Amino acid sequence: MAVLIITGGRVIDPAGEMDEQADVILEDDRVIEVGEATTAQKDDAQLLDARGCIVCPGLIDPHVHLREPGQEDKETIATGADAAAQGGFTSVCCMPNTEPTLDDDGRINFIYTESRRVGLANVFPVGAITKGRKGEELAEIGLMSAAGAVGFSDDGCAVASASVMAKALSYIAMTGKVLMQHCEDPELGGGAMNEGAVATRLGLAGWPRVAEELIIQRDIMLNLRRNVGARYHVQHVSSGGSIDLLRRARHDLFGQAHITAEVSPHHLLLTEDACSSYDSNFKMNPPLRSRRDIEGIREGVRDGTVTILATDHAPHTREEKELEFAAAPYGIIGLECALPLYVRGLIETETLDWPAMLAMMTSQPARLCGLEGKGTLCAGADADVTVIDPNEAWTIDVDAFHGKSRNCPFHGWNVTGRPVATIVGGRVCMLRDETRLTRGDSVYSVYSV
Template sequence: MELLIKGGRVIDPANGVDQIADVYIENGVIKAVGNSTGEAASKQVQVIDATGKLVIPGLIDIHCHLREPGGEAKETIAAGTRAAARGGFTAVCAMPNTNPVCDSQTGVEFLKARAQATGSVRVYPIGAITKGSSGQELAEMADMAACGAVAFSDDGKPVPRSDIMRLAMSYAQMVGKVIISHCEDPELAKDGVMHEGYWSTVLGLRGIPAAAEEIMVAREILLAESVGAPVHIAHVSTAGSVELIRQARQRGVDVTGEVCPHHLALTDRAVEGFDTSTKVNPPLRADKDREALKQGLKEGVLTILATDHAPHTAEEKAREYNYAPFGISGLETAWPLYWKELIETGCLTVNELVAMLTVNPARRLGLAGGTLTVGSPADVTVIDTERKETVTLEGWQSKGRNTPFVGWTLQSWPVTTIVGGRVVMIDRQLVQG
């Protein structure tokens, strides 16, 4: 298929491009960026008018939960990737906390096959660090890397044993992959359901202290430094974690961190109404933590944005706050929330925001895409920065409807998503087939 995306503001941070231009796509790859109308004039092409809109590399989410196999009531690869497409994402990295856990070559191959058969966007498997994510014995990391795992994580669970994590970092480095760490001291966090602070006291809910995250962030940094391996910190949520990462990067440690939209848009005060859609791990933190995350992004201490999309059934989230599962369904509202918190506040430039959702995650995990370079895969997202929508569940694609943002009016929405030259979403509508 040939496509011509005309007249948009093309932003490609990987190549330092920010200009009004056309993007011409042929045979699933970027053929030209610039004034390509003459080249395309003699051909039958589909033309997408992007006048007044952003045309950027397809968004990449390096942290989401697709639940399949074993959790299909919460989400499926089909539904989760439709949600991704609607959110402007052309690629997602699936965490391994499925049932069974993706801790073997078989698990990786299953995910790839299901994504090929039912997915709307690219799906990259993340393999488990330990067998069954039990934290006790390393999984077959080399086998998983050889068949397509792009990173390793026990996300959803910390790796409690330092010796196992140190060994995992060494093995991951040998196969050219990155460890993604869920930083949580299980004893400090035990039975906690929200951030430990003023609001947990007022609401009578058991709190999770910031130290539960920070202790493990410090451990991962020291272990990575000791073996000279890279490490990526998932869902950074506290001011202390930002400072630890800042100091480590100044020392030359190869550590990166990601921030999720809900940790920028909400604080622990949002739990006041006991809405279980605000229950997430790590929990919504205090305002000082939210401001520290923004400052960390502004300074380049934190360089990646990710959703931590964690869908659950309505029945699970309808439980009492203490017993409801952690997680927010985040793929479909991520971009406008980032726009609200990072662009409208002047925290980041548009180019910086685009980089944190495209080239930065692509480079960190060695993924294809993240750029509009000629010859690269034609993964493209078109954003209407003037479009305003009120978040509703009408048209919602994820099976998990556990979002605290229903009723919020947000500006700047993805309107077209193109994966490998194929239009999968246009005018906010999913394209079938």
């Protein structure tokens, strides 16, 4: 029996409506108790000193790209799980745009097998909606669901056909899993950056907001007006107009049961003006938009229209990102620096407080993806815990990242707030200061690959 007691921290467990000074007692891979540990309990346990820190359920990212199988030069499950642990994430959900696509039960099983072998952050697979993500024929939804796919997405592409989408909503509704839609009308999307005066000045192809908004509106009609009742989730919202559509759908027309949405750090902090440098680390899908869009998204976070925070971690090689802006691939990495960026975009702007923000990174994504035992510190929950120093000031340095890729537009930013320990299944997978972890007079080493 291995006992780890996290002592002296501010425990924030949104699922349990807890925000108080307490100890968190873990035994093997389970949470035993949150309260005041006795002297006898401490004498027989490893102790992790969390004074001055926030202790919360392990952070969960429902939207990452780990590139394995097929693109291991960009990222692997091992390096991605390591990057996740460095960023305080105990669980991530990987998208199916791999080579080959995650579109059958065998490939879903592969992700679980490799995740268990690596033994760092948990990796949960999201299956493709259509075979090969081509948008033409539904993938094996039932078999993938039975194998453990936590949701379904053709991320990187929208399901453009309304008839295919209608079938997908019906089939996925029967599984109880969530359909995650990348909202981009292919006939309007695909530009290099946001459509507008900045794109015109830079001579780059524009990508209008309506490309996102049209798909959202269509899918709302297909799902809710036809009474399908699928759980529908909008990925990486980038437009204030999208927020307006989602707000009306959730609150005015149909209630809140089946529609959710996520936002990524870059769409809370960066505008299209960043593209003026022609640095392709500012090229992403969907593109950076205007200051007005950022304000609309923050208001959507504040009023509960957006309930999930997700990085859309998308690694690419240095050679790919060194291409000219129009030719470079979309996407940036985010796992290792997301937390302080959300602090910058949400807490420092007084959009949210710590408990509300952490709910969007713990209990809400756990609920979205059906991750039983995760996203909470209640007795019997999985021993997945993140310890955060909310006051640590540091500089983002991509050369110190553990993931394979370096395509991050936030390199050199001075930020505040940092995960200092990540515990997965009762094991300390990341610890910035090993002197925090003691037993008697001993200092314990941290688990590593």
